[in-house]
Amino acid sequence: MGTSEDENSVSIHLTDCGRDTAHAVFDVLTAAYPGSAPGTGPEGNGGGTRAGHPVVWSMVVATEAYRPGVTEEAPALDEPVNVTVTGSSDGVARVGEVLEAAFRADEVGRVPGEHEFEVRLRLSR
Numbered sequence: 001m002g003t004s005e006d007e008n009s010v011s012i013h014l015t016d017c018g019r020d021t022a023h024a025v026f027d028v029l030t031a032a033y034p035g036s037a038p039g040t041g042p043e044g045n046g047g048g049t050r051a052g053h054p055v056v057w058s059m060v061v062a063t064e065a066y067r068p069g070v071t072e073e074a075p076a077l078d079e080p081v082n083v084t085v086t087g088s089s090d091g092v093a094r095v096g097e098v099l100e101a102a103f104r105a106d107e108v109g110r111v112p113g114e115h116e117f118e119v120r121l122r123l124s125r
Helices: 019-032 090-104
Strands: 008-014 056-062 079-088 104-112 117-124
Touching: 008 019, 008 090, 019 056, 019 079, 019 090, 079 090, 090 104, 090 117
Parallel strands: none
Antiparallel strands: 008 056, 008 079, 079 117, 104 117
Protein backbone atom coordinates (compact mmCIF):
# COMPACT_ATOMS: atom_id res chain seq x y z
CA MET A 1 0.00 0.00 0.00
CA GLY A 2 1.09 3.60 0.02
CA THR A 3 1.02 4.12 -3.72
CA SER A 4 -1.64 6.79 -4.13
CA GLU A 5 -0.55 10.41 -4.40
CA ASP A 6 -3.20 12.04 -2.18
CA GLU A 7 -6.64 11.38 -0.72
CA ASN A 8 -8.30 11.97 -4.11
CA SER A 9 -5.96 9.66 -6.02
CA VAL A 10 -6.49 5.96 -6.51
CA SER A 11 -3.81 3.64 -7.88
CA ILE A 12 -4.79 0.81 -10.19
CA HIS A 13 -2.42 -2.06 -10.99
CA LEU A 14 -3.18 -4.79 -13.54
CA THR A 15 -1.33 -8.10 -13.69
CA ASP A 16 -1.52 -11.36 -15.63
CA CYS A 17 -2.73 -9.74 -18.84
CA GLY A 18 -1.49 -8.51 -22.17
CA ARG A 19 -1.35 -5.04 -23.64
CA ASP A 20 -4.78 -5.14 -25.34
CA THR A 21 -6.54 -6.22 -22.15
CA ALA A 22 -4.74 -3.55 -20.11
CA HIS A 23 -5.72 -0.89 -22.65
CA ALA A 24 -9.37 -2.02 -22.57
CA VAL A 25 -9.50 -1.59 -18.78
CA PHE A 26 -7.58 1.69 -18.84
CA ASP A 27 -9.81 3.08 -21.62
CA VAL A 28 -12.84 2.60 -19.35
CA LEU A 29 -11.06 4.30 -16.44
CA THR A 30 -9.78 7.16 -18.60
CA ALA A 31 -13.32 7.80 -19.87
CA ALA A 32 -14.74 7.77 -16.32
CA TYR A 33 -11.90 9.90 -14.94
CA PRO A 34 -10.91 12.46 -17.61
CA GLY A 35 -7.37 13.72 -17.33
CA SER A 36 -6.09 10.39 -16.00
CA ALA A 37 -3.65 8.46 -18.12
CA PRO A 38 -2.04 5.05 -17.68
CA GLY A 39 1.68 4.76 -17.14
CA THR A 40 3.74 3.51 -20.03
CA GLY A 41 4.16 -0.22 -20.38
CA PRO A 42 6.79 -2.31 -22.07
CA GLU A 43 7.00 -2.41 -25.84
CA GLY A 44 6.82 -5.72 -27.64
CA ASN A 45 4.37 -8.40 -28.61
CA GLY A 46 1.67 -7.48 -26.10
CA GLY A 47 2.06 -10.55 -23.89
CA GLY A 48 1.48 -10.57 -20.16
CA THR A 49 5.13 -11.28 -19.44
CA ARG A 50 8.36 -9.88 -20.73
CA ALA A 51 11.39 -12.14 -21.00
CA GLY A 52 9.95 -14.39 -18.29
CA HIS A 53 9.13 -11.52 -15.93
CA PRO A 54 5.59 -10.48 -15.00
CA VAL A 55 4.33 -7.16 -16.32
CA VAL A 56 2.40 -4.77 -14.08
CA TRP A 57 0.31 -2.14 -15.86
CA SER A 58 -0.54 0.88 -13.70
CA MET A 59 -2.35 4.19 -13.61
CA VAL A 60 -3.52 6.73 -11.04
CA VAL A 61 -6.95 8.35 -11.29
CA ALA A 62 -8.15 11.56 -9.66
CA THR A 63 -11.50 10.56 -8.18
CA GLU A 64 -12.82 14.13 -8.09
CA ALA A 65 -12.76 14.11 -11.93
CA TYR A 66 -15.39 11.34 -12.12
CA ARG A 67 -17.78 11.51 -15.06
CA PRO A 68 -20.79 9.14 -14.72
CA GLY A 69 -22.36 7.02 -17.43
CA VAL A 70 -19.32 6.22 -19.54
CA THR A 71 -19.05 2.47 -18.89
CA GLU A 72 -22.07 1.48 -20.95
CA GLU A 73 -19.97 0.68 -24.04
CA ALA A 74 -17.08 -1.14 -22.38
CA PRO A 75 -15.07 -3.40 -24.66
CA ALA A 76 -14.94 -7.14 -24.12
CA LEU A 77 -11.78 -8.43 -22.46
CA ASP A 78 -9.67 -10.96 -24.36
CA GLU A 79 -8.65 -12.59 -21.09
CA PRO A 80 -9.27 -12.30 -17.35
CA VAL A 81 -7.14 -9.75 -15.50
CA ASN A 82 -6.15 -9.26 -11.86
CA VAL A 83 -6.65 -5.70 -10.61
CA THR A 84 -5.42 -4.11 -7.38
CA VAL A 85 -7.08 -0.81 -6.46
CA THR A 86 -5.45 1.24 -3.66
CA GLY A 87 -6.42 4.56 -2.08
CA SER A 88 -8.97 6.08 0.27
CA SER A 89 -11.92 3.81 1.04
CA ASP A 90 -14.35 6.11 -0.83
CA GLY A 91 -12.06 6.40 -3.85
CA VAL A 92 -11.45 2.66 -4.02
CA ALA A 93 -15.20 2.03 -3.79
CA ARG A 94 -15.90 4.50 -6.64
CA VAL A 95 -13.27 2.98 -8.92
CA GLY A 96 -14.56 -0.49 -8.04
CA GLU A 97 -18.10 0.57 -9.04
CA VAL A 98 -16.83 1.80 -12.42
CA LEU A 99 -15.03 -1.50 -13.05
CA GLU A 100 -18.05 -3.53 -11.90
CA ALA A 101 -20.33 -1.58 -14.26
CA ALA A 102 -18.02 -2.23 -17.21
CA PHE A 103 -16.87 -5.80 -16.59
CA ARG A 104 -17.65 -8.83 -14.51
CA ALA A 105 -15.70 -8.12 -11.32
CA ASP A 106 -15.15 -10.73 -8.63
CA GLU A 107 -13.55 -9.55 -5.40
CA VAL A 108 -10.67 -11.83 -4.45
CA GLY A 109 -9.14 -9.87 -1.59
CA ARG A 110 -9.40 -6.82 0.63
CA VAL A 111 -6.81 -5.13 2.84
CA PRO A 112 -8.04 -2.37 5.15
CA GLY A 113 -5.50 0.14 6.40
CA GLU A 114 -5.48 3.13 8.67
CA HIS A 115 -5.45 5.69 5.84
CA GLU A 116 -5.60 3.58 2.71
CA PHE A 117 -7.64 0.67 1.51
CA GLU A 118 -6.83 -2.03 -1.04
CA VAL A 119 -9.23 -4.21 -3.01
CA ARG A 120 -8.20 -7.00 -5.36
CA LEU A 121 -10.54 -7.85 -8.22
CA ARG A 122 -10.57 -10.40 -11.02
CA LEU A 123 -12.12 -8.87 -14.13
CA SER A 124 -13.58 -10.88 -16.99
CA ARG A 125 -16.28 -10.64 -19.61
